[in-house]
Amino acid sequence: MTTSLRNIITRHNPITLLDSSFGPVALAHVHQIHAQLLVHGHLNYPLLFVQFLAAVALLSPSNTTPSSPQHHERQLLLLYSQRLLDYSPHPPTTFVLNSLIRAHSRGPDPAPAFRFYRRLLCSPDALSPDRFTFTFLVGSCGRGGPSSAAGEIAHAAALRRGFVSNPHVHSALIRMYAQFGLLDAARRVYDELPDPDLVSRTAMLGAVAAAGDIVLARELFDSMPRRDPIAWNAMIAGYSQVGRSREALELFSSMQLEGVRVSVATLVSVLTACAHLGALDQGKWVHAYMQRNRLRVTVTLGTALVDMYSKCGDVGRGMDVFWRMQEKNVYTWSTAMSGLAMHGAGKECLDIFELMKEHGVLPTGVTFVSVLRGCSVAGLVEEGRRHFDSMRDQYGIDPWHQHYGCMVDLYGRAGRLDDAVHFINSMPIEPHARAWGALLNACRIYRNIELGEYAMKKMVEMESKNHGAYVLLSNIYAESRNWGGVNDVRESMKAKGVRKEPGCSVIEVGGEVHEFFVGDNSHPRYREIEVMLREISRRLRLAGYAAKTNAVMFDIEDEEKEDAVCWHSEKLAIAFGLIALGEGASIRIVKNLRVCWDCHDATKLISKVFQRDIVVRDRNRFHHFRDGMCSCMDYW
DNA sequence: TTAGGGTTAG
Numbered sequence: 001m002t003t004s005l006r007n008i009i010t011r012h013n014p015i016t017l018l019d020s021s022f023g024p025v026a027l028a029h030v031h032q033i034h035a036q037l038l039v040h041g042h043l044n045y046p047l048l049f050v051q052f053l054a055a056v057a058l059l060s061p062s063n064t065t066p067s068s069p070q071h072h073e074r075q076l077l078l079l080y081s082q083r084l085l086d087y088s089p090h091p092p093t094t095f096v097l098n099s100l101i102r103a104h105s106r107g108p109d110p111a112p113a114f115r116f117y118r119r120l121l122c123s124p125d126a127l128s129p130d131r132f133t134f135t136f137l138v139g140s141c142g143r144g145g146p147s148s149a150a151g152e153i154a155h156a157a158a159l160r161r162g163f164v165s166n167p168h169v170h171s172a173l174i175r176m177y178a179q180f181g182l183l184d185a186a187r188r189v190y191d192e193l194p195d196p197d198l199v200s201r202t203a204m205l206g207a208v209a210a211a212g213d214i215v216l217a218r219e220l221f222d223s224m225p226r227r228d229p230i231a232w233n234a235m236i237a238g239y240s241q242v243g244r245s246r247e248a249l250e251l252f253s254s255m256q257l258e259g260v261r262v263s264v265a266t267l268v269s270v271l272t273a274c275a276h277l278g279a280l281d282q283g284k285w286v287h288a289y290m291q292r293n294r295l296r297v298t299v300t301l302g303t304a305l306v307d308m309y310s311k312c313g314d315v316g317r318g319m320d321v322f323w324r325m326q327e328k329n330v331y332t333w334s335t336a337m338s339g340l341a342m343h344g345a346g347k348e349c350l351d352i353f354e355l356m357k358e359h360g361v362l363p364t365g366v367t368f369v370s371v372l373r374g375c376s377v378a379g380l381v382e383e384g385r386r387h388f389d390s391m392r393d394q395y396g397i398d399p400w401h402q403h404y405g406c407m408v409d410l411y412g413r414a415g416r417l418d419d420a421v422h423f424i425n426s427m428p429i430e431p432h433a434r435a436w437g438a439l440l441n442a443c444r445i446y447r448n449i450e451l452g453e454y455a456m457k458k459m460v461e462m463e464s465k466n467h468g469a470y471v472l473l474s475n476i477y478a479e480s481r482n483w484g485g486v487n488d489v490r491e492s493m494k495a496k497g498v499r500k501e502p503g504c505s506v507i508e509v510g511g512e513v514h515e516f517f518v519g520d521n522s523h524p525r526y527r528e529i530e531v532m533l534r535e536i537s538r539r540l541r542l543a544g545y546a547a548k549t550n551a552v553m554f555d556i557e558d559e560e561k562e563d564a565v566c567w568h569s570e571k572l573a574i575a576f577g578l579i580a581l582g583e584g585a586s587i588r589i590v591k592n593l594r595v596c597w598d599c600h601d602a603t604k605l606i607s608k609v610f611q612r613d614i615v616v617r618d619r620n621r622f623h624h625f626r627d628g629m630c631s632c633m634d635y636w
Numbered sequence: 637t638t639a640g641g642g643t644t645a646g
Contacts, residue, residue: 051637058638098638135639168640175641202641209642233642240643268643303644334645369646402646 015048018055027076030056046090053088054099057081078103091125098132105140110150113140131166134158138172142179151176155189165193171200178207198224202231209238229261237269245273246513249282262289264301271304278590278617280312281511287321297325303332310339313588313615313622330361337370343622344631346378365397372406376413377621384410405434412442413635417451433462433469440472444479445635452476467493467500479597505569506590509580516572523572525579532575533567539609540602568599570616574606577614586613594618594636604628 014033034052042048059077081100085092097120104113117137120127129137138158141151155164155173163169170193177186186207190196196204201224208217221227221235232255239248252270256262267286274283287305290297297305302325309318322328322336333356340349353371356363363371368391375384388407391397404427411420420439424431436459443452452473459469470493477485493499503518514523523529570591577587595603595618607614608628616623624631 047637054637095638102638130638132638139640166640171640173640197640199641204641206641228641230642235642237642263642265643272644298643300644305644307645329644331644336645338645364645366646373646400646 015052015055018059027073049090050096053081053084053096057099057103094127094130098136102136105136108143110140113137131163131169134163135168135172138169138176142176148180167197171203174200174203174207178210183207183211198228202234206234209241212242214238214242214244229263232260233265236266240269240273243276245276248273264295264298268300268304271308275308275311277513278312278506279508279513280588281508283308283312299327299329299332303335307335313617315339315343330364333361334367334370341370341373341377344377346374349374365400369402372403376406376410379414381410381414401432405438408435408438412439415446417442417448433459433466437468444472444476447480449476449480465498467498470498471500503569504592505573507573507577514576516569518569519567520572528579529572529575532579536575540605543605543609545605570599586615588615590617594620604630
C-alpha cells in the first residue's frame with residue numbers, strides 16, 4: 001500500500017468509530033462499518049482487516065452481568081470477531097490471536113482464551129506466542145471456577161518460553177495466584193525477580209491484603225522505594241478489607257498530607273471504612289469532596305456511597321444517591337435493599353426488589369439475603385417462603401447457610417417456633433450454628449425456655465466457644481428470673497473457658513471517632529462522662545425507670561450488677577454524645593454486639609427525657625430511638 | 637496496531 005493511500009484510508013477510516021471512547025457500540029454499527037469497508041475494498045488490505053477484527057474483539061471484553069442485554073450484545077460481538085477470523089482471506093497473525101485472547105480474558109471462563117492460544121501454537125505459519133500473549137492468557141485465569149490448573153499451564157508455558165521476567169507477565173502471574181488464594185505461589189513468583197517493579201510490588205501487596213496478612217502488607221508498602229497513587233490505594237483497600245477501618249482512614253489522611261492524587265478507587269475504600277465504622281461525618285466529607293472535585297460517580301463509587309449512608313444510619317440520604325445514579329448494577333440494587341432491610345424498612349426493600357427485576361437485573365444469592373431479611377423485618381412469612389423457593393426454582397441459586405438462617409429467623413420472629421424447628425429439621429444440608437442461633441433468639445423473644453435450651457445445646461455442639469449462644473440462653477433465664485439457670489450458664493462458660501466478646505461502641509464527634517468498651521474509663525473526658533452517667537440515672541429514675549439488672553448477665557464476670565448496667569459501652573457513648581454533641585444533634589452509635597434489653601429500654605427513655613434522637617447500629621440492624629419509642633418495635 | 641498493580645453488596 002502506498003503511503004498516500006494509507007493516509008486516505010486512515011483519515012476516513014470508519015474503524016476509528018469503534019474506538020471505545022465513543023461509548024457503547026451496537027452490533028448494528030459494526031455491520032454498517034463492515035459493509036462500508038467491504039464496499040470500498042478496504043478489507044483486502046491485511047492491515048485494515050486485522051485492525052477491524054481487533055477493534056470488534058476489543059469492544060466485547062467487560063464485566064457485564066450475565067443475562068443482561070449488554071452481556072448478550074458483547075457475546076454477539078465476540079462471535080462476530082471469531083467469524084471474521086474464520087472467513088478471513090488473510091492468514092492469522094499473533095496480533096490477531098492476541099486480540100481474541102485478550103477479548104476472552106475478561107470473561108468468567110478462561111477456556112476460549114486457551115482455544116485461541118492453541119490455535120496460535122498450531123498455526124501452519126509457525127506463529128509464536130509473545131509477551132502480550134502471556135499477559136492476556138495469564139489474565140484470563142483466576143476469575144472463573146475453582147481450578148487453578150489452567151493458570152499453572154499458562155505459567156509453565158510462559159516460563160518455558162522465557163516470559164516470566166517480563167514485568168507485565170510477572171505482575172499478571174502474581175495477581176492470578178492471589179485470586180486463587182495461593183499466596184505461597186504468588187510469593188514464589190514475586191521472589192523470582194531480584195528487583196520487581198512498582199506494579200509487581202503493588203500486586204504482591206494486594207495479594208498479601210487479600211490473604212489478611214496486613215502486617216506483612218504494611219512492611220511491603222513501607223519498603224517500596226517509591227509509591228504511586230495505586231500503591232497507596234492498595235494499602236488503604238487492604239486495611240479497609242480486613243476491617244482495620246481506622247488505619248484505613250489514617251493512611252488516607254497521610255496520603256492527602258503528602259499530596260498524593262486521590263482517585264475514585266481511593267474513595268471507594270475510604271467509604272467502605274466509613275461504613276464499617278459508622279463514621280457519617282467523614283463519609284459526608286468524602287461525598288462533598290466528590291462533588292467539589294466533580295468526580296464521576298461510577299457504579300462502584302455510587303454503590304459505596306449508598307452503602308456508607310445506610311450503614312451510618314442515614315438510609316434516606318443513601319436512597320437519594322441511589323435514585324440519582326444513572327447506572328446501577330446488581331451490587332447497587334442489593335446494597336440499597338440491604339440498607340432498607342437493616343433499617344426495618346422491609347416493605348420498601350421488597351419494592352426495590354421488584355423494580356430491580358423489572359429492570360432486567362438478575363438477583364444473586366446476596367440479593368436474596370436482603371430479600372429474606374426484608375420479609376423478616378416486615379413479618380411477611382408467606383412471601384418470604386415464596387422468595388426462598390424461587391431462588392432454586394426460578395434462578396437456579398442453591399440456598400446458602402445464610403438463607404436458611406434467614407428463614408428460621410423469619411418463622412421465629414413471627415412466633416411460629418414450630419415451623420422454625422420443622423424448617424431446620426427438613427434442611428437438606430447440616431444446620432449450622434447460625435440457624436440454631438436464630439431459633440435461640442426467637443426463644444428469647446417468645447420466652448420459650450425449653451426450646452431455647454435445646455437450640456443452645458445444638459449451637460454449642462457445633463461451636464463450643466460461641467459466646468453468643470451462652471449470652472442468649474443466659475438472657476432467656478434472666479428474663480424469666482431463673483437465677484439458677486443464669487448461674488449454670490456462667491459456670492459452664494467458666495469451665496469451658498468461653499469469654500464474652502467485650503462490648504464496644506463507637507461514636508463520631510466532629511469527624512473524630514471515639515471508641516468505648518464495657519466499663520472503660522480511659523477516655524480523656526471520662527470525669528465528665530461519669531457525671532453525665534449519674535445525671536442520666538437520676539433523670540431516668542425520676543421518670544420511673546428501674547434498671548433491669550438481669551441483663552447484666554451479659555457481663556458474666558462482673559459482680560456489681562447495678563453499676564455494670566450503667567457501664568455498658570453504648571451508655572458510655574451516649575453519655576459522651578450528650579456532652580460533646582451540640583444541642584439537639586442526633587446521637588449515632590455503632591455497637592459490635594446486639595443491644596441488650598436494658599440498654600434498649602434505657603435508650604428509649606433517654607430519647608424522651610433528653611429529647612434526643614438516638615440511632616444505634618447493633619450487630620444486626622439499626623434502632624432509631626425517638627420520643628421514647630424504637631423503630632424496631634422491641635423486636636430484634 | 638495489543639499489555640500489568642488499587643475500587644462496591646451478606
